[in-house]
Amino acid sequence: MKSVILILFSSFFLLVNCETANKENVGAVLALLNPPTSSNPETVVEDNQVTVNFSYTVVDLGAGIPVSITSSGVTPSTGLTFSVSPSLPAGLSLNSSTGEISGTPSLYVAKTDYDITGQINQSSKTVRINFGISRLTNDRLSETIPSRPIGLNLTYNVTGQLIEANPNDGCSAITNNISGKVALIRRGTCAFHDKVINAQNAGAIAVIHYDNNISDTVPVVNPYPNPSLITIPTTVISGNAGTNLVNSLATFNTNATLRR
CATH class of the missing domain: 3.50.30.30 (Glucose Oxidase; domain 1)
Incomplete structure (x- = not known):
């Protein structure tokens, strides 16, 4: 009778140990699959801000003469979109990709300020130029x-x-x-x-x-x-x-x- 009780007790002890070991192994596996999270996780922020730079050298223009005025020191060299306000005089246009002012002005225009903006993503710069168009008529x-x-x-x-x-x-x-x-x-x-x-x-x-x-x-x-x-x-x-x-x-x- 004592032998039977001893065998049953030993079997129960072995079963408990195996179950405990299995739980520990499962816990270890789960820990590997689900690592603990930090209260201050590292965040990667993409910075879309870039330095925009460009300039112009402009003198007074003459009606009837073709012109090509290019921007210099352009940064970044590609990707900028250019716009101007107010509109350029009749016969002149602004290339929105390069910032070049070109064309043939046709009429007299008094000296006027023009704001040219170069923009990429959220970064921009505005340059003010001033010029007029003289005219000689027969x-x-x-x-x-x-x-x-x-x-x-x-x-x-x-x-x-x-x-x-x-x-x-x-x-x-x-x-x-x-x-x-x-x-x-x-x-x-x-x-x-x-x-x-x-x-x-x-x-x-x-x-x-x-x-x-x-x-x-x-x-x-x-x-x-x-x-x-x-x-x-x-x-x-x-x-x-x-x-x-x-x-x-x-x-x-x-x-x-x-x-x-």
Whole structure:
């Protein structure tokens, strides 16, 4: 009888130990499958903020002359979307991918502020540029003559009879009557600055320089070395445009208007 009781007790003890071991093993497996969570878990945050940078160098434009103004120092180099406010003048457009301003302005526009914004995701930068569009017109034909203003940050609206200076290069004292008129002067022989001083001394109210190369290209002229001495509007046109004006003056009286 004692032997039977001992066997039963031993079997029960073994069964309990096996069950306990199995529970511990299952617990270990569950612990591996479900690790404890931390009260301060690590969080990965994607930072979409990037540094946006770009700039422009813009000078006053002339009606009738094609332009291409590109942005410089663009960061990032790709992915920016550009916009402008207010809208650019007639004939000009902004490339929304590159920020380039291009086209051919057609009308006079007073100096205006334009805000150009470059944006990528939530990052952006706004650059303010300021420019105007000058315009030279042959009033007899009511047509725009492509021209570039020279130096001088002046605002003007001048109309006068157009007359060719004598000598036509304006490099010495002008002998014909240009007082109260718009002087047409050929490029060459002396500096633009000297030509304008001679025209001013003779009473001209404005000067139109025309290139001495016979082409449709309107030259780019450096600012005057002594701008404080220049008090009248000045602009430059192509050799072809100037030659056509000289030829027409032999037959027609013509007024010209310069606006800036």
